[in-house]
Every structure is written in C-alpha cells, then in structure tokens.
Amino acid sequence: MSDTIIEFRNVSKHFGSLKVLDEVDLNIYKGEVIVLVGPSGSGKSTLLRCINGLEKITGGDLIVNGRSVLGGNDVTREIRQEAGMVFQQFNLFPQMTALQNVAFGPQQVRGLSRREARALAEELLDKVGLAEKANHEPAELSGGQQQRVAIARALAIKPKVMLFDEPTSALDPELKQEVLNVMRDLAAEGMTMVVVTHEMNFAKQVGTRLIFMEHGTIAVDGNPIEVIDHPPNQRMMEFLQRVE
Amino acid sequence: MEVNWLVILDFIPQLLKGAQVTVHITVVGLLGGVVLGAIAGLMRAYGNVLVNSIAFVYIEVIRGTPIVVQVMFLYFALPVLASIRIDPMTTAIMAIVINAGAYIAEIVRGAVLSISKGLTEAGLAIGLPRWKVIVYIVGPLAFRRLIPPMGNQFIVSLKDTSLFIVIGVGELTRTGQEIMAANFRAVEIWSAVAVMYLIMTGLLSLGLRIIEKRMRIL
Numbered sequence A: 001m002s003d004t005i006i007e008f009r010n011v012s013k014h015f016g017s018l019k020v021l022d023e024v025d026l027n028i029y030k031g032e033v034i035v036l037v038g039p040s041g042s043g044k045s046t047l048l049r050c051i052n053g054l055e056k057i058t059g060g061d062l063i064v065n066g067r068s069v070l071g072g073n074d075v076t077r078e079i080r081q082e083a084g085m086v087f088q089q090f091n092l093f094p095q096m097t098a099l100q101n102v103a104f105g106p107q108q109v110r111g112l113s114r115r116e117a118r119a120l121a122e123e124l125l126d127k128v129g130l131a132e133k134a135n136h137e138p139a140e141l142s143g144g145q146q147q148r149v150a151i152a153r154a155l156a157i158k159p160k161v162m163l164f165d166e167p168t169s170a171l172d173p174e175l176k177q178e179v180l181n182v183m184r185d186l187a188a189e190g191m192t193m194v195v196v197t198h199e200m201n202f203a204k205q206v207g208t209r210l211i212f213m214e215h216g217t218i219a220v221d222g223n224p225i226e227v228i229d230h231p232p233n234q235r236m237m238e239f240l241q242r243v244e
Numbered sequence B: 001m002e003v004n005w006l007v008i009l010d011f012i013p014q015l016l017k018g019a020q021v022t023v024h025i026t027v028v029g030l031l032g033g034v035v036l037g038a039i040a041g042l043m044r045a046y047g048n049v050l051v052n053s054i055a056f057v058y059i060e061v062i063r064g065t066p067i068v069v070q071v072m073f074l075y076f077a078l079p080v081l082a083s084i085r086i087d088p089m090t091t092a093i094m095a096i097v098i099n100a101g102a103y104i105a106e107i108v109r110g111a112v113l114s115i116s117k118g119l120t121e122a123g124l125a126i127g128l129p130r131w132k133v134i135v136y137i138v139g140p141l142a143f144r145r146l147i148p149p150m151g152n153q154f155i156v157s158l159k160d161t162s163l164f165i166v167i168g169v170g171e172l173t174r175t176g177q178e179i180m181a182a183n184f185r186a187v188e189i190w191s192a193v194a195v196m197y198l199i200m201t202g203l204l205s206l207g208l209r210i211i212e213k214r215m216r217i218l
C-alpha cells in the first residue's frame, strides 16, 4: 500500500441536490497512467478537480500523497503542489510571457529565487519543445503551443501527480499530437498521471489503466487495451462507438 | 442688460478659488471612494454570504437614492440621529467618498468577475494562496478593464460636487451663484462656470485616455 498516491474512500460530491460523484472508491498508485473516459456529465472533471481541491468533496474522504483534502486551506495548498493540473482551455496567464508563466509558480510557491525559477522555466520549456518561444505571450502562440506551456507550468512546481482534463479537446486535430507527444514522454519518465481524454489511441498506447465513468460511479476499471477492444458492458461499447 | 464678456475677467480669481475647492473635494473624495469601492467590490466578488450582503446593502442603498438626499442626510439628519455635527466641507468629501464608493464597487466587482474563472483556478492549482491569485493574476488584468468605467465615474463625481451648493460649500457652482446674485450677469457668469467645468473634465478625460493608451487592454 505504500505506493498508493491517491485514495478515494467512499467519496461523494453534490452540487446542491445533484449527486455528481456517488460513493467512489479508487486507489491510484505511483507510476500509473490512468485514462478516465465516460459520457459528458458523468463526473470526470469533478473527480479530477476533487483531487486538487478545486471542488470540495461532500462525503467520504480523499487522501492525496498522505494528506486528506479535508485538512483545510494549508493542506489543500500542499496537495496542489503535489498535483499539477492541465486544463482544457490552457488558462495561461495572458499578461505574462511563456517563461514568466512557467517561472511564476516555482518562485511564488516553491520559494525559488528569480534566477533559479527562470533557469527551471527555460529547462521545462525546452523539454516541451518551446525554448524559442520563451519570450512570447500566450496570445502569440498556437493552441498546441499554449497547452505545452501549460504543461511546463504545471511541471514547474515539481508535482508527484499530473491531472489532465481533456487537454486536447480544444485543439485542432493537427495540433493534438504535439501535446499528446509531450504527455507520452512524461509517462515514459514514470510520472503518475490521471488523464481525461477521448483519445483512444493514446489510452491504449500510454495508459496503464482505463476507468469508464457513468453517473458519478466507476463502471469499468481495467487494462486499456482489453476494455477498449472488448468493452465489458453495453454502454461503454456505445460510448466507444461515439468517440471513434 | 447687454452681454459683456469682459466682466468675466473681474471674477476670474474668485471663480478659480471656487474651482480649487471643487478640485479639492473631488480629489480627496475620489481617493476615499476608490479605497471604499475597492473594498466593497472585493467583498462582493470574494466575500462569504455575510460579507457579500453587507457590501450589497451599502451599494444598493447608495445607488438607489439621489446624491442630494445623501448629502442632506449626512448634514442635517446625522446630527439628530447620532449627535455628530460635521462641517460642510467634510460633509461634501464624505458624500463623494460614500457615493462614488458604491459605483466604484460595482465597477471593481464587474472587472474582477470579467476575468475568466479558469485563470483563478490555474493560479490556485499551482498552489498559490487566494490572495496571491488576486494580487498577481486577477488584479492586474481587472485593473486594465477598470480604467474606462472608472474614468467615467471620476467625471460624474466631479460634476456631482456642484450639488454641495445645497449645504453652502464654496465650490465653483456656489461661487458662480454668489457672483450672479450680486451683479445679475447670468449669461457671462454661467458661461464662465460651464467652461471651467469643461476644462476640468476635459483634463481628466485626457489624463485617463493617456493611461488607457499606455496600458494594453487584454
């Protein structure tokens, strides 16, 4: 059990009277690449956002890197430093250059000096293939480039887990691949990842585990290749036909 | 009586004094109004239910009543209610602070809420405390959007100072009134007063336009 990094214990999440997560139990282990799929509204984003406290759980308990998300503001902030998040809409800070976007977190959160933070940011931009765009503002970058900067920004706080919420859904088809490639490299380095995506090829090639959600519950949990090629239930089969 | 524009010359020093009082009330009042408005606006945008309601009631009461009534209340009703007596000048400044504060609160709230929630979440997600997200990320972006409506409010407040004629503050309008009462030169004096207001609001607009140009609105 020592290599469990995220543990959902009977987690529920309500928005008012709407139950969006329904007593979810789930253990995520270090090094796993979990691909989270399911129909729109099934609770994928909510599940992801509960992990880093962007949504507060309303039932059960959720342990991230040994700390409960119910531990209060300081603990929530510590958890967020261990769980980087990448959003569908990139959400880069528009008033900052790519480099500043990436350097901001380490400087403000990890206490690095300006110089150290810049050096780290340069290194990470290079890693996502955008060294030459360091001084460009987000508005001057393509969607795929923005998303790669956003990945670098999340990596800059040295998280133990990376959470991706449909990172390629807002991108034109020809730009998806450059983002997926960065994610593939990250997985190859052993990063623990939870990825909400409709990219079934990515799921098969990179995922170590696939979770199919339905009405706030985990309906299928298995090996990506097996469950995609042989969907264990009718609704997952129908879902796969729709995304492919 | 024939219109004789030259009579204005005799009264320019007096009118300038009045204008000076107008500027003084406007500047001090707006400084206070910006602080109060920023606080009330942030209370509306980020406060819990209680904090939010307090700001909401303040804003609605002020926006829902005429400024003349607010001035009258401060000057004549407050002494009765709380046995606080304040001189006309202080009343005038307080009235601008309280009145402009309410409108500025709505401007601040609107600007803050116009910044996409995703940016706040991105800031929180890298582990920043909420105040740093507000100060470093939302604040600078909201500030740029704030300037045009804020400039508008500054001009409104400057003109609102003419209402303090009702409590006898010697600002520009009151000064014009006094001169007029003595020499009945209505056309000349009120023209001169209007031009002086135009100069003040014009300079204000110009200043704001320069700031706006300097700052790229994102």
Ligand SMILES: Nc1ncnc2c1ncn2[C@@H]1O[C@H](COP(=O)(O)OP(=O)(O)O)[C@@H](O)[C@H]1O
Pocket: A015, A018, A020, A038, A039, A040, A041, A042, A043, A044, A045, A046, A047
């Ligand atoms: N902030 C919110 N307030 C109210 N309902 C919400 C909120 N966020 C999500 N929901 C609802 O929760 C359900 C699950 O949403 P979500 O987790 O975004 O699903 P998915 O990511 O799988 O499409 C949906 O019915 C959605 O409308």
Ligand SMILES: [Mg+2]
Pocket: A044, A045, A046
């Ligand atoms: Mg979603």
